[in-house]
Amino acid sequence: MKKKAIGQAGWLWTGLASIVAFIYFFPVLFIILTAFRSRSDTLATPPKWFFTPTFENFYHIFFRAMANSTEYVATGFHVYFFNSIYISGMSVLLALLIGTLAAYGFSRHPLRGNDTYLFIILTTRMLPPIIVIVPIFLIFRITGLAGTYTGIILMYTAFNLPFSIWMMKSFFDELNTEIEDASRMDGASERSVFFGVCIPQVKAGLAATSVFALILTWNEFLFSLLLTNKLTRTMPPAMARTIGGEINVDYGLLAAMICLFIIPIFLITYLLQNQLLRGVTFGTIKK
Amino acid sequence: MSTIELQNLTKAFDKLIAVNNVSLKVEENEVLCLLGPSGCGKTTTLRMVAGLEVATSGDILIGNNNVNNLDTRDRNLAMAFQFYALYPSLSVAENLANPLHAENLSDEQIKKKIFEVADILQLKDIINRKPHQLAEGEKQRVAVGRAIIRDPQCFLFDEPLSRLDVQLREQMRGQIKEVLSDLKKATVIVTHDQLEALTMATKIAVMRDGLIEQISSPHDIFAKPNNTFVAGFIGTPQMNILDCKIIEINSSIMKINILGQEVKIDFKTPLDVNTNDSYFIGIRPRSFEIVDNNESDNFSGTIDLIENMGSEILVHIKINESTFRAVLSRSHRLNIGNTINLKPKEGQVHLFNKDGKVIRDE
Numbered sequence: 001m002k003k004k005a006i007g008q009a010g011w012l013w014t015g016l017a018s019i020v021a022f023i024y025f026f027p028v029l030f031i032i033l034t035a036f037r038s039r040s041d042t043l044a045t046p047p048k049w050f051f052t053p054t055f056e057n058f059y060h061i062f063f064r065a066m067a068n069s070t071e072y073v074a075t076g077f078h079v080y081f082f083n084s085i086y087i088s089g090m091s092v093l094l095a096l097l098i099g100t101l102a103a104y105g106f107s108r109h110p111l112r113g114n115d116t117y118l119f120i121i122l123t124t125r126m127l128p129p130i131i132v133i134v135p136i137f138l139i140f141r142i143t144g145l146a147g148t149y150t151g152i153i154l155m156y157t158a159f160n161l162p163f164s165i166w167m168m169k170s171f172f173d174e175l176n177t178e179i180e181d182a183s184r185m186d187g188a189s190e191r192s193v194f195f196g197v198c199i200p201q202v203k204a205g206l207a208a209t210s211v212f213a214l215i216l217t218w219n220e221f222l223f224s225l226l227l228t229n230k231l232t233r234t235m236p237p238a239m240a241r242t243i244g245g246e247i248n249v250d251y252g253l254l255a256a257m258i259c260l261f262i263i264p265i266f267l268i269t270y271l272l273q274n275q276l277l278r279g280v281t282f283g284t285i286k287k
Numbered sequence: 288m289s290t291i292e293l294q295n296l297t298k299a300f301d302k303l304i305a306v307n308n309v310s311l312k313v314e315e316n317e318v319l320c321l322l323g324p325s326g327c328g329k330t331t332t333l334r335m336v337a338g339l340e341v342a343t344s345g346d347i348l349i350g351n352n353n354v355n356n357l358d359t360r361d362r363n364l365a366m367a368f369q370f371y372a373l374y375p376s377l378s379v380a381e382n383l384a385n386p387l388h389a390e391n392l393s394d395e396q397i398k399k400k401i402f403e404v405a406d407i408l409q410l411k412d413i414i415n416r417k418p419h420q421l422a423e424g425e426k427q428r429v430a431v432g433r434a435i436i437r438d439p440q441c442f443l444f445d446e447p448l449s450r451l452d453v454q455l456r457e458q459m460r461g462q463i464k465e466v467l468s469d470l471k472k473a474t475v476i477v478t479h480d481q482l483e484a485l486t487m488a489t490k491i492a493v494m495r496d497g498l499i500e501q502i503s504s505p506h507d508i509f510a511k512p513n514n515t516f517v518a519g520f521i522g523t524p525q526m527n528i529l530d531c532k533i534i535e536i537n538s539s540i541m542k543i544n545i546l547g548q549e550v551k552i553d554f555k556t557p558l559d560v561n562t563n564d565s566y567f568i569g570i571r572p573r574s575f576e577i578v579d580n581n582e583s584d585n586f587s588g589t590i591d592l593i594e595n596m597g598s599e600i601l602v603h604i605k606i607n608e609s610t611f612r613a614v615l616s617r618s619h620r621l622n623i624g625n626t627i628n629l630k631p632k633e634g635q636v637h638l639f640n641k642d643g644k645v646i647r648d649e
Contacts, residue, residue, distance in 0.1 A: 179373075181368065182433075185360075
């Protein structure tokens with residue numbers, strides 16, 4: 001075998017990597033293709049790889065004929081789409097805000113028994129959500145939070161906080177505290193040390209934390225299923241309703257919904273890609 | 288007035304006492320070096336002066352005002368940090384300008400100041416670069432520049448040269464000394480490098496385990512160490528500190544048993560010692576001269592090892608299974624196994640009691 005220059009993998013490895021990548025991407029590709037198939041093409045066995053694409057499924061997400069009728073009626077599906085964006089956006093924003101402040105506190109002004117508190121924060125995430133859902137459901141019923149935007153946003157914020165705190169703390173821990181001391185010497189107040197010196201240095205961390213939190217929230221199913229109502233429901237339980245209940249499952253319709261569902265998260269991850277890479281690899285400051 | 292005074296300053300981290308009852312005063316135009324091995328509390332002391340660390344007890348006076356309860360930014364000090372602490376996203380000029388923002392100067396005035404400092408520290412060519420594009424020496428100069436751009440009451444330097452290579456260090460030592468002598472302020476420099484302290488300071492405070500062992504001028508620290516720690520810490524190669532016993536006292540001249548040999552040493556003045564008591568004797572490796580014959584005033588030993596030091600040689604001499612070291616001129620043609628006679632130079636022998644405290648007639 002010819003010796004490769006360092007820094008080049010060569011065609012063989014690139015080819016292998018592309019095969020693995022294709023296997024990973026295949027389910028997504030299959031769903032995307034299904035979304036553009038007509039109803040009869042969807043059900044064909046073996047699957048039809050060549051077909052005339054149609055936007056029928058996408059249209060049916062929003063307008064559908066009710067049983068025994070030829071008239072198309074608005075399904076109101078856009079509400080779920082909006083709910084998903086609004087609820088995830090708000091809760092990630094809140095978790096990031098509170099999490100960053102808390103992480104800074106844990107990192108720079110440790111409590112007595114700091115690690116114990118950090119551990120306790122994480123314990124809520126050690127259990128599968130199904131275990132905590134019953135008490136939470138009761139709390140929501142008693143407080144009247146069930147079915148409200150506030151309720152589900154608070155739920156997701158709490159759900160994202162442990163992760164945000166831990167992640168942001170590790171970013172703050174990485175920083176060279178001398179720079180903060182230097183800005184104190186230069187006359188900065190504690191507030192400007194935080195906003196002017198620390199926050200700009202952990203931008204990559206903020207990006208990484210928000211993307212990971214967003215993905216978790218965006219795809220969350222169980223809490224949304226049980227704690228929202230018809231008006232505040234997010235996409236995952238809404239999509240699930242499409243599978244069940246009807247006489248048979250309209251896979252084309254479901255695939256079209258999934259296609260719409262992945263667009264926002266896809267865009268955000270793509271836009272923050274560079275920050276994300278820097279975020280998860282750390283080492284932004286040479287010590 | 289630019290002075291720094293510490294009164295009984297103590298800092299405890301839980302059970303560890305990092306700084307123990309430190310009192311000292313730095314006058315205007317004086318450069319004090321806090322010198323000591325790592326972990327001796329010198330940086331903690333500096334950080335307490337800066338207000339970055341809160342003292343457990345004691346007082347800090349800057350310009351005769353007690354600043355115990357003042358925030359860092361209200362103490363009007365400037366500090367250069369060990370790792371330079373430059374803002375990574377700002378250019379050299381912006382880094383230099385940062386301390387000035389709190390002073391409400393016009394853009395014109397800020398620009399003028401930046402150019403003044405850039406001129407003094409030769410930063411003009413790199414004024415628009417970001418810290419990650421700078422070499423170590425350049426970063427260090429920017430850090431110094433950022434400290435001197437304002438007109439603070441006092442200056443603090445935390446290991447300013449520790450990250451530079453030997454050549455650059457020598458060069459910067461001179462440059463910082465020059466800058467400091469122009470500023471005429473009370474300055475505190477923290478360092479573990481004795482050469483840095485001996486060259487830059489007007490006063491040195493040697494610290495160990497949170498305590499100040501001695502505060503003196505660089506010359507006195509070297510020539511008149513107060514105890515065996517200071518004696519051993521200052522000066523390279525290290526001072527020989529040997530067990531000894533006094534045999535006979537005849538006014539200032541004493542006959543002392545050192546490593547089994549009886550040697551007559553003239554201390555110039557009578558000392559408060561007793562015959563037959565054990566002491567430590569300290570002689571620097573450079574305080575020996577070779578003599579031809581073994582007389583009553585010199586040692587005789589065999590050469591165990593010879594280390595090359597350039598123009599000089601460091602000779603390890605063995606007497607009765609103990610070794611001590613002497614720095615001698617290369618012109619003596621010496622070989623391992625030779626017997627040599629060494630006479631301690633007059634006035635360069637130190638006597639310490641068993642607690643390590645010096646015995647000296649002041």
